[in-house]
Amino acid sequence: MTELLDIFLNESFWTASLRIATPLIFGVLGALLCERAGVLNLGIEGIFVVGAMTGWMAVWMGAGLWGGVLVAALSGALFGLLHALLTVPLGLSQHVSGLGITLLATSAASFTYRTALPDVKSPPRITPFQPLDIPYLSDIPFLGPVLFQQTPLTWLALAMVALVWWIMARTPLGVALRAVGDNPDAVAAQGLSVYGLRIGAVVGGSALMALGGAFLTMSAFDAFFFGMVNGRGWICIALVIFASWQPGKALLGALLFGMFEALQVRLQTQAGAVVPSQVFLMAPYVLSILALVFAARRADYPRALLKPWFRGQR
Amino acid sequence: MEKPVILRLSGLSKRFGSVIAADHIDLDLHEGEVLALLGENGAGKTTLMNMLFGEYTPDAGRVLVRREGRLHPLPPGQPQAAIAAGIGMVHQHFALAENLSALDNILLGAEPLPALRRRLAPARERVGRLMERSGLAAPLDERVGALSVGERQRVEILKALWRDARVLVLDEPTAVLTPQEAENLFTSLRRMVAGGLSVIFISHKLHEVLAFSDRIAVLRHGRKVSEMPTHDADRAKIAAMMVGEEIAPPERPPASPGEEVLALEGVSIRARSARERLDDVSLRLRAGEIIGIAGVSGNGQGALAALISGLRTPDRGRIRVAGRTMRRPSPRNIIRAGVGRIPEDRHRDGVVGAMSVAENLVIERLDAPEVQRRGFLRRRAIRANAERLCHEYDVRGPGIDAPARLLSGGNIQKLILARVLDLSPRVILANQPTRGLDFGAADAVARRLIAARQKGAGVILISEDLDEILALADRIFVMHAGRLAEAPGRERTEIGLLMAGQMDAPLAASPQKARP
Numbered sequence: 001m002t003e004l005l006d007i008f009l010n011e012s013f014w015t016a017s018l019r020i021a022t023p024l025i026f027g028v029l030g031a032l033l034c035e036r037a038g039v040l041n042l043g044i045e046g047i048f049v050v051g052a053m054t055g056w057m058a059v060w061m062g063a064g065l066w067g068g069v070l071v072a073a074l075s076g077a078l079f080g081l082l083h084a085l086l087t088v089p090l091g092l093s094q095h096v097s098g099l100g101i102t103l104l105a106t107s108a109a110s111f112t113y114r115t116a117l118p119d120v121k122s123p124p125r126i127t128p129f130q131p132l133d134i135p136y137l138s139d140i141p142f143l144g145p146v147l148f149q150q151t152p153l154t155w156l157a158l159a160m161v162a163l164v165w166w167i168m169a170r171t172p173l174g175v176a177l178r179a180v181g182d183n184p185d186a187v188a189a190q191g192l193s194v195y196g197l198r199i200g201a202v203v204g205g206s207a208l209m210a211l212g213g214a215f216l217t218m219s220a221f222d223a224f225f226f227g228m229v230n231g232r233g234w235i236c237i238a239l240v241i242f243a244s245w246q247p248g249k250a251l252l253g254a255l256l257f258g259m260f261e262a263l264q265v266r267l268q269t270q271a272g273a274v275v276p277s278q279v280f281l282m283a284p285y286v287l288s289i290l291a292l293v294f295a296a297r298r299a300d301y302p303r304a305l306l307k308p309w310f311r312g313q314r
Numbered sequence: 315m316e317k318p319v320i321l322r323l324s325g326l327s328k329r330f331g332s333v334i335a336a337d338h339i340d341l342d343l344h345e346g347e348v349l350a351l352l353g354e355n356g357a358g359k360t361t362l363m364n365m366l367f368g369e370y371t372p373d374a375g376r377v378l379v380r381r382e383g384r385l386h387p388l389p390p391g392q393p394q395a396a397i398a399a400g401i402g403m404v405h406q407h408f409a410l411a412e413n414l415s416a417l418d419n420i421l422l423g424a425e426p427l428p429a430l431r432r433r434l435a436p437a438r439e440r441v442g443r444l445m446e447r448s449g450l451a452a453p454l455d456e457r458v459g460a461l462s463v464g465e466r467q468r469v470e471i472l473k474a475l476w477r478d479a480r481v482l483v484l485d486e487p488t489a490v491l492t493p494q495e496a497e498n499l500f501t502s503l504r505r506m507v508a509g510g511l512s513v514i515f516i517s518h519k520l521h522e523v524l525a526f527s528d529r530i531a532v533l534r535h536g537r538k539v540s541e542m543p544t545h546d547a548d549r550a551k552i553a554a555m556m557v558g559e560e561i562a563p564p565e566r567p568p569a570s571p572g573e574e575v576l577a578l579e580g581v582s583i584r585a586r587s588a589r590e591r592l593d594d595v596s597l598r599l600r601a602g603e604i605i606g607i608a609g610v611s612g613n614g615q616g617a618l619a620a621l622i623s624g625l626r627t628p629d630r631g632r633i634r635v636a637g638r639t640m641r642r643p644s645p646r647n648i649i650r651a652g653v654g655r656i657p658e659d660r661h662r663d664g665v666v667g668a669m670s671v672a673e674n675l676v677i678e679r680l681d682a683p684e685v686q687r688r689g690f691l692r693r694r695a696i697r698a699n700a701e702r703l704c705h706e707y708d709v710r711g712p713g714i715d716a717p718a719r720l721l722s723g724g725n726i727q728k729l730i731l732a733r734v735l736d737l738s739p740r741v742i743l744a745n746q747p748t749r750g751l752d753f754g755a756a757d758a759v760a761r762r763l764i765a766a767r768q769k770g771a772g773v774i775l776i777s778e779d780l781d782e783i784l785a786l787a788d789r790i791f792v793m794h795a796g797r798l799a800e801a802p803g804r805e806r807t808e809i810g811l812l813m814a815g816q817m818d819a820p821l822a823a824s825p826q827k828a829r830p
Contacts, residue, residue, distance in 0.1 A: 170430075172432055176427060183411045187411075189405065189409035190397070190473070192427075
C-alpha cells in the first residue's frame with residue numbers, strides 16, 4: 001500500500017501520465033470532432049501511423065520540427081478527406097470505409113518507409129522535441145516538473161482541448177457542427193451545407209489524429225518503428241464514448257488512461273516478481289473497458305452518428 | 315380589391331422514377347392571404363412545397379417571388395435562396411436539432427459561421443420581441459429534445475420569423491397538436507397574417523381548412539384539380555374533389571356488447587420517459603364493441619399497445635384475456651389467447667419486408683398444423699392460404715411470392731388485416747390503423763373493423779385522429795401522461811381538454827403537463 005502511495009506522490013509518475021496521455025488527447029479530440037458531426041472515423045489507427053511516419057520522415061529529410069508537424073497534419077487531413085468523400089456525399093458504410101482507411105494508411109506508411117529507406121537495419125534517428133524548461137515556472141515544486149517539463153506538442157494538445165471546446169461551445173460553427181450530428185435536416189433547412197460541415201469536421205479531426213501519431217516519433221521517441229501506434233487509435237474510439245463527446249471529459253479520459261499506463265509500468269518493476277508482467281500490460285485496457293461500461297450506459301450518442309444524409313431526400 | 319401576388323408557382327413538375335409527383339402546377343399566393351393546400355397522401359402537396367423551398371429541384375417550372383414590386387424567379391434547388399427571399403418552411407417532421415437549445419436552433423444558419431464568438435444578448439432580445447408580437451412562446455434555453463411537440467412547432471415558426479419570412483409554409487401543422495394547441499396556433503397565425511404575413515398550409519383536416527383559410531387549392535395525383543375562395547367551398551364538395559369520387563362514411567350499426575373479452579386492472583408500467591409509462595390503467599372491453607383511445611402521441615399509447623400485444627409485462631396490475639388472467643404475458647401467449655394485433659408501424663413491426671407475402675400471412679402461427687408438418691413448412695397449403703386471403707381482402711401487389719416490402723402502405727395494412735381477422739380473434743388491437751393511408755384504403759380498414767365488431771370481436775382502436783375515433787368508437791377513452799380516462803361524452807372540446815391534461819375526468823388523477 002505504501003508503495004502505491006509512493007508512486008502517486010512521485011512527480012515523475014504524473015509527468016509520465018501526461019506524456020502518455022498526449023497522443024490520446026489528440027486522437028480523442030479528432031474522433032470527437034468527426035463523431036460530433038455524425039461520422040465515425042475508424043481510420044484513426046491508420047491515420048496515427050501516417051502521422052507518425054510522415055512527420056518523422058519530413059524532419060529526417062531536413063524539414064524543421066514544426067514543418068514535420070505540419071506535414072503530419074496535412075497527410076492526416078488527406079486520408080480524412082478520402083474517408084469523408086466516401087462516407088459523406090457517397091454515403092458508404094462508415095465502418096467499412098474507416099477500417100479500409102486504417103489498412104490503406106498503415107500499408108501506405110510502411111511502403112513509403114521501405115521505399116525511402118531500402119537498406120537500413122536500424123531506423124534513423126532525428127533530434128526530437130525537447131522538454132521546455134521554462135524559467136521560474138518549472139521550479140514550482142511538484143506542479144513545475146509535471147506541467148512545465150513537457151515538450152511543446154503536449155502543450156499543443158492542451159491548447160487544442162481549449163480550442164475545440166471553444167469552437168464547440170461558443171461559436172456559430174460549433175453550433176452548426178453539433179446540429180449536423182444530431183439532425184442534418186435541420187442544418188439543410190437553414191440553408192447550411194451538410195456535406196461541407198461534415199467533410200470539414202472529418203478532415204480537421206483526422207489532422208488532429210495525425211498529430212497524435214506525430215507526437216510518438218517526434219517527441220516520445222526519435223524514430224519510426226512498425227507497430228509503434230499499437231492500438232492507441234482504438235483506445236481513442238472508446239475514450240470518446242467515455243467522454244460523452246465533450247472536450248473537457250476527453251482530456252480527463254486521456255489522462256486517466258495515461259495514469260493507468262504509467263502505473264502499470266511502475267507496478268511491473270515493483271511487483272513483477274510475484275505477478276506476471278502481462279497482467280500489468282493488460283491492466284489499462286481492462287480498466288478502460290470497465291470505465292466505459294459505466295460511462296457508456298449514460299452515453300448520449302449524437303443522434304445522426306453513422307447515418308448518411310442525402311440531398312433532396314427527407 | 316385583390317392584393318398583389320407575392321409568390322407564384324408556375325408550371326412546377328417533378329417526377330420520381332415512374333411516379334409523377336407534381337404535374338405542371340400553377341399557384342398564386344397573394345399578400346396577407348392564407349392559402350390551404352388540400353389533398354390525399356401522395357397527392358403531391360409536400361413535393362410541391364419542397365420545390366418551393368428549394369429542397370427539391372423541379373424538373374420543369376419556376377418559383378417567382380415578388381421583390382420591389384416585380385416577380386423574380388428563384389434559383390431552383392437552393393433553400394438558402396428561398397430563405398433569403400423571405401420564405402419560411404415548417405416541416406411536418408420538424409427540422410430541429412434536439413441536442414441544441416431552442417435559441418441555438420433559431421439562430422442556426424442565421425449567424426455567419428466564421429466568427430470567434432456569438433452575440434446572444436441582442437439575439438435573445440429580438441426573439442423575445444418576435445414571441446411577443448406573434449404570441450408564440452417557447453422556453454429559449456431548454457434543449458429542444460425536452461420540449462413538447464407544440465413548443466417545438468413554435469420554435470420552428472420562430473426560426474422562420476427570425477429570418478424575416480414574408481411567406482410561411484406549414485406542412486400539416488396540426489397533425490401532432492391537441493385541438494386546443496391547434497386553436498392557439500391558428501390564433502397566433504391570424505395575428506401574424508394581420509401583420510402582413512402570407513401563409514400556405516397543408517392539411518387534410520377539412521374543418522380547420524374551412525375555418526382558417528381564405529382560399530383553397532385541391533391537389534390530386536400531382537395535379538391541381540380545383541381552386542376556390544373558402545367562402546364558396548363546402549365540405550362534401552371538397553372531399554369529393556380530393557378523392558375524385560363520392561365516399562360515404564362507413565355505417566356503424568348500434569352496438570350490442572356481450573361478455574368481457576379483455577380487462578386491464580390497475581396496470582402500471584414504470585419507465586423513465588412519459589411515452590413508455592402507464593399509470594394505474596384500468597379498462598374493460600366487451601365483445602362486440604369498439605373502444606377508441608384518443609390522445610396526443612407519446613402519452614403512453616405505445617406502452618398500452620405493447621402491453622396488450624404481450625411485448626411488455628406490467629410492473630403492477632393484471633391483464634385478463636377472455637376471462638383468463640395472463641400470468642406471464644408474451645406475444646405467443648397473447649396470440650393464443652385470441653388477441654389480433656395491428657401494429658402502429660406497419661412496415662417495421664407488421665411485416666418482415668424481405669419475406670414473401672405468403673410467408674408473412676402465416677408468420678404469427680408457424681407451429682399450426684395448417685402451416686407445418688413435422689417441422690417442415692407446407693408450402694402448398696401456405697400458398698393456397700395466401701391466394702385465398704389476398705383475394706378476400708383485396709391485397710394487391712406483385713404477387714404472393716414477392717417480398718412484402720414491395721407492397722404499398724395500404725396493401726401492407728390489408729395484408730396485416732387479413733392475417734389478423736382470418737383467425738376470428740376475440741380482441742383486436744388496432745394501433746393507428748389508418749395513419750398514412752389514402753381515403754380508399756382507410757375506408758376499407760374502417761369497414762373491416764366494424765365488420766369484425768359485428769361478428770363479436772372487441773376492438774381497441776388507438777388513434778391520434780379524433781375524427782376517426784368519433785366515427786368508429788362506441789366508447790371513448792383519452793390517454794394523457796400514461797393515464798387513461800373515459801371521456802364523459804363525445805364533445806370535441808371536452809375530449810380535447812382531456813387530451814391536453816387540463817381537465818379531470820372521473821377516472822383521471824392529477825393533470826400533468828404533457829412532455830411527450
